[in-house]
Amino acid sequence: MNLEIPESVKLWSQFIHPVIMWVLLGISIYALYL
Numbered sequence: 001m002n003l004e005i006p007e008s009v010k011l012w013s014q015f016i017h018p019v020i021m022w023v024l025l026g027i028s029i030y031a032l033y034l
Helices: 007-032
Strands: none
């Protein structure tokens, strides 16, 4: 199967990925101070 990835999905994945990374980083730092 050859799935074509739309440009909008590429843009969203490029935007959401660093956001998720920062959220996980913030949660881990917050957990250290609990």
